[in-house]
Amino acid sequence: MLRDLRFAARGLARTPGFTVVAILSLALGIMATTAIYSVVHAVILDPFPYKDVNNLMSVRIVNTAQRGGRTNYSIDQFVEIAGRNSIFEGVLASTISDVIWTGDGEPRRLRGNHGTFNTFEVMGVPALIGRTVRSDDGRPGAEPVVVLGYRFWQREFGGDANVLGRRLRLNDTVRTVVGVMPKRFMWRGADVYLPIPFQRGTIVENVRSVHLLGRLKPGITEARAEADLTPIIADLKKREPAQFPDSWRVGLLPFTQTFPSQIAGDIWGLLGAVVLLLLIACANVSNLLLSRAAARQREMTVRTALGASRTRLVRQLLTESLLLAGGAGALGVVLAYAGLPAILALVPPNTIPDEADIRLNGSVLMFTLIVSAAASVACGLAPALHTSRRDLAASMREVSRSLAGSSRQAILRKTLVVVEVALALVLLSGSGTLVRAFTAMQRVTLDVPPDHVLTMRIPLTPQRYPDATRRIAFFNDLLPRVTAVPGVAAAALNSGLHPLGNMAAAAEVPGEPPVTEPVEIHQISAGYADAVGLKLAAGRFLSDGDVSSRRPVAVVNERFVRARLSSGAPLGRLVRVPRLKDPPFLAANYTFEIVGVMHDALNDGLTDPIVPEVYVPFTATGMANLLVVRTSTDAAAVARAVAAQVYAIDPGQPVTSVNTLETILKDTAFATPRFNLVLLSFFAVAGLVLAVVGVYGVMSSAVAQERQEIGIRVALGAGEGQIARMVISRGGRLLLVGIAVGLAGSIAAGRLLAQEFWRAAAFDPVAFTEVSLLLLTTGVLACALPARRAMRVDPIVVLRHD
Secondary structure, three states: OHHHHHHHHHHHHHOHHHHHHHHHHHHHHHHHHHHHHHHHHHHHHOOOOOOOHHHEEEEEEEEOOOOOEEOEEEHHHHHHHHHHOOOEEEEEEEOOEEEEEEOOOOOEEEEEEEEOOOHHHHHOOOOOEEOOOOHHHHOOOOOOEEEEOHHHHHHHHOOOHHHOOOEEEEOOEEEEEEEEOOOOOOHHHOOEEEEOOOOOOOOOOOOOEEEEEEEEOOOOOHHHHHHHHHHHHHHHHHHOHHHOOOOEEEEEEEHHHHOOOOOHHHHHHHHHHHHHHHHHHHHHHHHHHHHHHHHOHHHHHHHHHOOOOHHHHHHHHHHHHHHHHHHHHHHHHHHHHHHHHHHHHHOOOOOOOOOOOOOOOHHHHHHHHHHHHHHHHHHHHHHHHHHOOOOHHHHHHHHHOOOOOOHHHHHHHHHHHHHHHHHHHHHHHHHHHHHHHHHHHHOOOOOOOHHHEEEEEOOOOOOOOOOHHHHHHHHHHHHHHHHOOOOEEEEEEEOOEOOOEOEEEOOEOOOOOOOOOOEEEEEEOOOHHHHHOOOEEEEOOOOHHHHHOOOOEEEEEHHHHHHHOOOOOOOOOEEEOHHHHOOOOOOOOOEEEEEEEEOOOOOOOOOOOOOOEEEEEHHHOOOOOEEEEEEOOOHHHHHHHHHHHHHHHOOOOOOEEEEEHHHHHHHOOOHHHHHHHHHHHHHHHHHHHHHHHHHHHHHHHHHHHOHHHHHHHHHOOOOHHHHHHHHHHHHHHHHHHHHHHHHHHHHHHHHHHHHHOOOOOOOOHHHHHHHHHHHHHHHHHHHHHHHHHHHOOOHHHHHHHO
8 A cells, every 4th residue: 555655646746737636626626515514513413512412302382283383481381391390300491681781881782691590500511710500599698690601701801710700780780700601602692691580470680481491301202201291281271371372282392403503404505516516526537537547558558468456456546546635635624724714704693503613623524534535436436447447458459549548438538527517507507596586686675775774772671661651751752852863864663674574473353264374563653654665555654643642553564454354444443462462562452443554565574475464553562672763864874873862861771783774684684695695606616617627628638539530631631620610519519418417407406496595496597598608608618729739730740650
């Protein structure tokens, strides 16, 4: 083996051009595969650092009559399940909460996680510095404590270990910092972890519902878990029938399924794309090795004649391909390391687990090693078997004719080029389809230019604003102030925002059949339609008087009328929203009279159909806190002036999530398509380059093989144009065959894209035609240089040599 390695190294060093092209081709495929697999490993295969994560289970109740389920419970429900179950070693509660940090500069909103005192014990992760929460911290009279998240610690305190013992005012409660969690401990993505006691009938820090997570005891089966939990849920349903569906089933949901990546399907799709790129690279290098083998046919024939076994020759040739793959693997890892930050910059916000640590770790490098080894076999096996064949007579005849390769080798090389072209076309057609779909998405017109819509969330703390009356008074004071700011055309309040969606809840229309599908509920002020450009279709919109007097009136959209009202005029009909009477809304009246109908507008994202929606006065609950401002100038320019109006009313009230609608769309609706488009386009262009190199290599080899035939044709009077057309037409036939074969693959890939991407056609004939012409054009251009070389063949020199 060592002799083979030395011999292979010397041989590759003697042909630096071949070696560089082969290594770069393979390195390109290995780089892309390594980079994407590092994302797959960190985001899908091993995203969480918690102890025995497969034993962490959420309790899920599903409605057997429709899709979906719940893993969140009220405080009383959590206490019941945690106390009565016999399948968990420990049960914890967690939240995603607004936590207001005051007393240290401007008030700031933090992402908090209110949890039970056993949270860190159940998760099985110790603190990085200091300690986690202990049971003693929950005893009566104990000093309130807080544990910091790693990113928050780094951002706000610069990683200073002296933060331990510091006292922070959080939600108007002074808490002592007792520990900092490790970098990958990002349970619910929290900045701060606040332990609070959960007791029946008690609401602490306005936490009303929690996620329930338990660590399963050894040996507990799904059937045993269902049998244990069913009577508990049945008892809860008897006490609170409205909180549970009529037809239900309880079971366990694994942690990885409870908190999956939102782009897992996209990542698997990209991994499939890079596998195609790697196959193109392997076919390309295999072609190069076949070309190199043709030049070494005399050597192999003589060695065979002298007694070398076929196994010995195959081993030596495979050693050369292994050496190439090893060099390509090393270079691929370096390129992947350099390119990974660019990929991470494209990952859409809030689409992967916060705990995911995307990097080239040991598992990823082991995968790269396996890929490199497989690539070496894929590239070198066919050339090695072909070159080491035992037909000495045929080999000697080929050598004596000074051919650059046998006819069987030529067929094999052409086949590989057809495969390269077909695979490159699949990547190109997929990229072209995404380009057209993404362009269509960006052309979606909204009623108001998104760069003229400013949004900011104003989370009123329950300590300062404990009831609806105070919250309503705050916003009634704020809205006129904001409207008076120079550059502001309209200002309003809502609980969500068009076109991104809002709270979904069941709605009932008396006299109509019950419908289980939820509708969107907008809790708005009177100016909301003007702020986002909604148009009235019938009746009227909510007035200032409706909102200020908490009049039980509502406006619906046309989709609601079509879906929920079977007959009769919609105006004057009643609609009930039972969810609004429950905590935290506690509306005095949840039945509203329809006084207007709005024209349909996008309300569930740019990629989904319009859904039924109901607009009610925000004063019905006082829970809306999203300020929506339409500006006559650039929205970002007035953000500070608008926020100043909040501070003028309450200097201790934080303003969060200040963004224009344009920025929000870029970070949400456009982010995942852009992630797919950029990466797939890069892989497609790389595949195109490799395919063109393959076409060039085959045509160059063909010209070398047919020098005698070309010389005879020239001697018999063939012109340069005829010779050029002959070479280009042969290359063109290979391209056309590859395009025909790639058609089937493009249709299959298009069906997958159509499932994942909005408005992506299962087969886009325009995109396929465009990329086919691109591939055909570049391929023909690749044939131009070999054609030019053929035109310059001197028949006298060729015939004299032969």
